[in-house]
Amino acid sequence: MSAALSSSRHLGKPAIQLLGVNKWYGQMHVLRNINLEIAEGERVVVCGPSGSGKSTMIRCINRLEEHQQGQIIVDGIELSDDLKSLDAIRREVGMVFQSFNLFPHLTILENCTLAPIWVRKMPKKEAEELAMEYLTRVRIPEQANKYPGQLSGGQQQRVAIARALCMKPKIMLFDEPTSALDPEMIKEVLDTMVMLADTGMTMICVTHEMGFARQVADRVVFMDRGEVVESNTPNELFGNPQTDRLKLFLSQILRGH
C-alpha cells in the first residue's frame, strides 16, 4: 500500500544528477556511462550482484571515490576538485556505512555532536539537544554516554544513522547498512530507515533487502557490471523484469527467501 502511495507522491526538482559518469580502477572499468537523476524527496534503492558498482556509485556522490568522466551534480553544485564546493556538498549529504564507522574513542553523544559543532558551528548545548532528539528517534537515548564498543551492531548502526541526521542533511546515502548485521538486528535498522523515509528525506540505499525496497522505494535501480541495467518502480521491476540479467539476479536472491 505504501508503494502505491509513494508512487503518487509529488516529487520535486532534481537533488542528484549523474550524467555520463565513468570510473576506472586502473584498467578496470567499474562505472560505465551512468545516467541517473534523483528528485528531491525520492527514495531510490540500488540493487545488483556484488561487484556491480553499486557502492562505488553512491560513494562517488559524496566523493569518497572520484569519477573520471562525466558530471555529478548534487543539490545544484557540481562535484569537482574545488574543496569549497565539496565541503558544501558533504554538509548536505549524510552517509551510513556497512561497517558503521562510529568513532570508537568518542561517546555516542560525542559521535553525534562533533560534526554539528565543528562543521555547522552549532553551540554545544544546542548540538547535544539535537543529538538527544535524534537518538530518541532511533530509540537509544539511554546509550548516549556509552562508547560504540559497548553497543550491539544494530544499536551502532542506529547511532550511525542518528549521527548523519544530526547534520540535518538534505540527502541520505546508505551503503549496505544491514549487510554486517546479525539477522535479528536487521529489522531494527530497517524500521529506523522506514521511519526516516516517512519524513520525506531524499534517500539512496544500496541494499539486498527486497522487502524494504518494496515497502519504501519510489524506484529501484538494478546495476550489473558497472551499468544501470533497469530502473523502475519496485512492483514493475520485481514483477516484470525486462532483461535476462535481472531475471537471473532475482531468481538468485529470491531462492534464499
Next chain:
Amino acid sequence: MSVTTHTPSPALPPPSRLMAGGPLGWVKANLLNGVFNSMITLLLAYLLVRYTISFVDWAFLNAIWQVPNDRFGRADTSSCRDIKGIGACWAVITEKHRFILFGTYPYEEHWRPAIVCVLFIALYIVSAMRRFWRKELVLVWAVTLTAIGLLMWGGVFGLSYVPQERWGGLPITLILATFGLAFAFPLAIMVALGRRSRLPAIKALCVVYVELIRGVPLISLLFMASVMFPLFLPEGLNIDKLLRAQVAIILFAGAYLAEVVRAGLQSLPKGQYEAAEALGLSYWQKTGFIILPQALRLVIPPLVNTFIGFFKDTSLVLIIGIFDLLTAAKTAIIEPQWQGFAVEVYVTVGLIYFIFCFAMSKYSAGLEAELNKHRKR
C-alpha cells in the same frame, strides 16, 4: 508435536584456579612439580639468596658513608681503599653529589639548578595529570621554561650571570630531554602526516628528512652541530653550543618519532577517515579529532619506548663537551684520591636515570589502560 518448556541453566561462578591448595599447594604445583623443575627452582633460589646477600653486604653492611679529611684538607680515602671489593665507598657520593648533580655551576649558586630540577619534575607531574590537559597547560609550560632559563642564566633580578659553559649535571640532561621531546613530538606528527600527504613536494620533503636523519648516527649529527655548523656561520655570529646540540637532538628524535606516529596512522581502518570526510569535517578537524587521538593511543608503547631511549641518549652530548649528568659523574672521580670508585658513582647515576625512565614506563602503562577504556566492553 509436543512443546517442552526449557528451563535456563543457572549461571555458575568459574572454578577457582588460584591458590587451590593454599600457598603451599601453589608452591608445590608451580615450583616443585617433578624432579627437574624442583632442581631448577632450588638452584635459582640458591643463586638469588647468595647474590642478594653479597649485594646487601657490599652496598649497606660493609659500606663506608663518610671519610675524614687529611691534613691538607683533602678527603682521606685510605679506609675506602682497604675495603675495596668488600664494601661500597658511598663517601664518594656524599662528597661529590653536588658536583655530579650540578657540574661546574658556581658552588654558592647551586640552589638555582636545584630549583630548576624541582621545576622540571613539577612540570612533568602536572603535565601527566589528565585533569590539567587544557589549553592553559601550554601557558604553564611557557612560564616554567622561561623561569628555568632565567634561573640558569641569571643576569636579572640580582641573580649573577652564569654562562652556559658552566652549566652541568642533571639540569642539562633534563633540559636536553624535555626541550628535545617537547619539540620533536609535534615535529614528528607533522612529518608523519606529511609523509601521507597527497602533495608530492611535501611528501618528498618528509621522506628525505626521515631517511637522511635515520641513516646517520646521533653522534655524527652532534659532531656536525658542534664542529661543522659554526664553520658555515658568518664571522662573529655564534650560536650557543647547547642550543646546537639541542637542535640536533630534536631533529634526530623527530625522525624516529615520526615513523612511530606513521605506524599509528596506518593502523587505523579506512572507514574512520571516510566517516569523518562524509560528515564534512575539514582535513585538520578530521586529523585532530578523529585520526590522531586514535592513532596516538595505539602507539603509546613504542612512543614511550622512543622517549625513554632519547632520555638516555642525551648522555651522548659528552662527546662534544657538554656537561650532562653522566659527564659530570665521570668528571667527579677524576681527582687522584677518588679514582677507582667508578662503580659507586655509576650505580648512583644509573639509579637517577632509572627513576626517570621507570616513572615514564609506569605512567605510560597507566595512561594506556586509561585511554583505551573505550575498547573494553
